[in-house]
Amino acid sequence: DGGITQSPKYLFRKEGQNVTLSCEQNLNHDAMYWYRQDPGQGLRLIYYSQIVNDFQKGDIAEGYSVSREKKESFPLTVTSAQKNPTAFYLCASSTIQAQKTQYFGPGTRLLVL
Amino acid sequence: QKEVEQNSGPLSVPEGAIASLNCTYSDRVSQSFFWYRQYSGKSPELIMSIYSNGDKEDGRFTAQLNKASQYVSLLIRDSQPSDSATYLCAVNRWDSGYALNFGKGTSLLVTP
Numbered sequence: 001d002g003g004i005t006q007s008p009k010y011l012f013r014k015e016g017q018n019v020t021l022s023c024e025q026n027l028n029h030d031a032m033y034w035y036r037q038d039p040g041q042g043l044r045l046i047y048y049s050q051i052v053n054d055f056q057k058g059d060i061a062e063g064y065s066v067s068r069e070k071k072e073s074f075p076l077t078v079t080s081a082q083k084n085p086t087a088f089y090l091c092a093s094s095t096i097q098a099q100k101t102q103y104f105g106p107g108t109r110l111l112v113l
Numbered sequence: 114q115k116e117v118e119q120n121s122g123p124l125s126v127p128e129g130a131i132a133s134l135n136c137t138y139s140d141r142v143s144q145s146f147f148w149y150r151q152y153s154g155k156s157p158e159l160i161m162s163i164y165s166n167g168d169k170e171d172g173r174f175t176a177q178l179n180k181a182s183q184y185v186s187l188l189i190r191d192s193q194p195s196d197s198a199t200y201l202c203a204v205n206r207w208d209s210g211y212a213l214n215f216g217k218g219t220s221l222l223v224t225p
Contacts, residue, residue, distance in 0.1 A: 033212050042117070042201065042215035043157075050210045058209060090156055092213075100145060100211040102203075104156040 003027065004105035006091050011110045013078065013085060021076045021108045023091035029103075030096045032074035036060060037088040046089075049074055050096055078110065086112050115140035119202050119216035127224055132189040134219050136202030139183065145205040146178055148187045150198045151218065157201055161187060192223045 004025045013019045023032065031050045035043040045058030049068040063082025068074055074093075078085045088109050092102040116139040126132045134148075145164050149157035161176040163169045163185065169176045175188040185204075189196055199220050203213040 031210060033210075035215075040121075040217065042217045043213070044215075045206075045209060045212045048210045048212050056210060058212065094211070096211070100205060101147065101159065101162055102213055103159065104149075107156045 004091060004093055004103060006089075006105035006108050008108060009106070011108055012113050013110060014113050016080045018077055018079050019110070021078070021089055021091075021110070023074045023076065023105055024072055025074075025091075025093045025105075026072060027093055027103070028071075029093035030071070031094045031100070032068070033092045033094075033102065034058075034064075034066065034074070034076045035090045035092065037090060043090060046076065085110055115143075115204075115206065115214055117202055117204050117214050117216040119200075119219045121217060122220040123222050124219055125222045125224060126192050128192060128194060130192050130223075132192045132196065132221055132223070134187040134189075134200050134202075134221065136185045136187075136216055137183055138185070138202075138204045138214070140204065140206070140214075141180075141183065142207055143204045144207070145211075146176070146185045147203040147205075147213065148174075148176060148185075149201040149203060150196075151201055152198045160200070189221075192221075194223045194225055197221055197223050 034046040049055035091105040094102040163176040199218040202216040
């Protein structure tokens with residue numbers, strides 16, 4: 001089955017700890033995105049990447065970092081500099097041709113201990 | 114920051130009725146528009162995409178786009194209790210790798 005996988009489903013972070021959220025896709029999509037969703041809010045863009053070894057900051061990149069070493073993978077690290085990390089994190093991917101429809105993974109819920 | 118606006122609801126309709134969901138956007142250069150359905154605790158699921166002015170139908174769903182008025186809507190015919198969810202309107206951003214700008218969503222409740 002083609003699709004996007006995210007792991008873990010739930011993640012608990014202690015104060016001062018960096019944590020990494022995994023996102024993998026086998027759709028052969030070039031572009032990948034990370035969004036954050038807070039309760040009752042729309043999704044906000046954290047980082048995006050249109051090609052391997054290149055990525056750009058989105059609207060709320062502070063306290064986050066990413067890498068794009070493989071086309072299939074776009075992990076997100078939530079650093080200790082992110083003071084309010086509790087949220088639902090969503091990874092998406094799309095082609096860079098046509099209308100660029102984005103498809104989402106199942107999400108990771110991050111909670112602070 | 115370009116805006117996408119939706120009424121938060123909840124919008125309550127009886128089973129079998131037509132549900133009408135509306136969205137306005139501020140960026141006139143936007144070209145691609147999407148409706149996603151999100152069940153509580155789950156990720157968004159694509160329902161419809163629309164790129165040209167007019168109507169686009171897919172089963173019980175019809176998306177309507179009016180670029181002059183910067184308005185996009187979603188009609189759900191013969192609403193079912195399983196349609197109860199939050200519906201997110203999204204618009205492509207040409208300035209951020211075609212990432213999506215999302216509205217905050219409209220909560221739809223279909224009552225039996």
